[in-house]
Amino acid sequence: MSAWRKFLRFSLVLRVMGHGEVEQSQGSGGGGPVEAVFWVKEAMTQWRFKGEAYIVGQDIEGSGQESSGTRTVKTKIGERMRVVKEDGKEDWSWAKEITAHFGNISPGMRGSFKNPIPGTPVSQPPSDPNWSLGQKVSDLNDEIARKNFRVVIIKPIEVEQLDLSVPDKARRWxxxxxxxxxxxxxxxxxxxxxxxxP
Known part of the structure; x- marks a missing residue:
């Protein structure tokens, strides 16, 4: 089970324009404000999450000195993490967690992290011969795909629930x-x- 289960998470292609809005662009870091809204039609309920966004990249663990961004992520996300099972606690690591997230997406989606830079004109050939559409990545340690893969963690501060299942008796918490x-x-x-x- 993910140690990050208390957080909303999604993957991000490092090279997508606009990524800088979440703060740090090359490595782990962040802490900027974020808001995410979900509508669950079957329940007629809207969920709004407000909080801070943190980017987790390959630099979260490794040799050398930690960056301030890496320390920020480990501190801010770590303060809400809890041990799920005592046995196996020593085996947990940030690197294993990010690899697990990479492994939870399909080979085709993993291959999208090796696509040409999103948003660039098709008339410009990719600058790297390893970048092409339609690749399938089965190696969880594929260097090129992992270099462009990030996990964004939303640390919620406030959550709103709007229940519209009974229109004349809508409720909000x-x-x-x-x-x-x-x-x-x-x-x-x-x-x-x-x-x-409401």
């Missing part, structure tokens, strides 16, 4: 992270729950 010692209002674990007008 805000869950605010208060930590293990929060004691103001109705708490669910480390979260304060408050009902709002």
């Amino acid at each position: 805000r869950f605010t992270y208060v930590g293990p010692n929060g004691d103001d209002g109705e708490n669910i674990g480390e979260w304060k729950k408050e009902e709002l007008w």
Whole structure:
């Protein structure tokens, strides 16, 4: 089970334009504000997550001195991580976690990390002969694909739930992270729950 299970996560192609908006562009880091909204049609419920975005790259573990971005990710994400199983705790690592995320996507999706740079004109041939469409990557340590692969972790601070299943009785709740010692209002674990007008 992922040690990052308390966080929303998605993968990112390093070379996509606009990636710099999440802050650091080459290695691990971040902490910038982010908001993600999901609509679940079957439940007629909207979920809005507000928090901080952190990018995890290959530099999260390795030889040499850690960058400030790497230290930031490990500190900020680590403060909410919990041990799931005591046995095997010593085997966990940031590098294994990012490899597991890479392994959880299909070979075709892994191959997309070796595509030509997204958004560049087709009239410009790729500068690297290893970049082409339609590749399938089965090697979880493929150097080129992994170089362009990042995991973005959203550390939620506030979550809103808007229930529209009964239109004339819509309900909305805000869950605010208060930590293990929060004691103001109705708490669910480390979260304060408050009902709002929709």
